[in-house]
Amino acid sequence: MGSTAPAQRLLRWGLPLAVAGLGVAVLTDAAHLPLTQAYAGIGPGFFVLAVGLVLTALGGALGYQVARGARFEAEETEGADLTQPMSWTGFLTAAAGVFLPVGLISYAGFPLAGAVAYAFVTRAYGSRRPLADLAIGLAVSTATWFAFTKLGVQLGGFFPLGGL
Structure with missing residues (x-):
């Protein structure tokens, strides 16, 4: 039992140390990026700094929980039948939803590429309403495009094909 205690201790502290270490690595990279820019106000370093700070704080919070005796154990799956094989159709449909917009965005524009991504991913999760999914995806990605454009991103x- 004495020989497994250090391994168990390392395993318990692995998650907080990994998250905090990732936060420190991100903060180190953020130090080389500008926090502000003249035309947009917010530079690329701002978001990298924010992510690094959140990761470091999260690592500290997880470390605090481990020090208090919390155990991070895998939870049972919710409603998943592990005896069934993986759905390759669902997996490939979701993968198409992730990778297809990469090729579409320069031709169709961000809103249409986002709508296609949303429709493919919802289809992979069992939706049977493709037109409604496209409409929802178009609304969300259009709002996202306008919000980021307003921020200067x-x-x-x-819609490049339409000259917009």
């Missing part, structure tokens, strides 16, 4: 044209 360029996501490409709204």
Whole structure:
């Protein structure tokens, strides 16, 4: 039992140390990026700094929980039948929803590429309403495009094929 205690202790502290270490690595990279820019106000370093601070704080909070005796154990799956094989159709549909917009965004624009991504991923999770999914995806990605454009972040044209 004495020989497994250090291994168990390392395993318990592994998650907080990994998260905090990732936060420190991100903060180190953030030090080389500008926090502000003249035209947008917020530079690329601002978001990297924010993510690094959140990761470091999260690592500290997890470490505090481990020090208090909390155990992080895998939870049982919710409603998943582990005896069934993986759905390759669902997996490939979701993968298409992730990778297809990469090729579409420069031709169709961010909103349409986002709508296609949303429709594919919802289909992979069992939705049977493709037109409604496309409409919801178009609404969300259009709002996202306008919000980021207002912040000065360029996501490409709204609809490049239409000249917008």
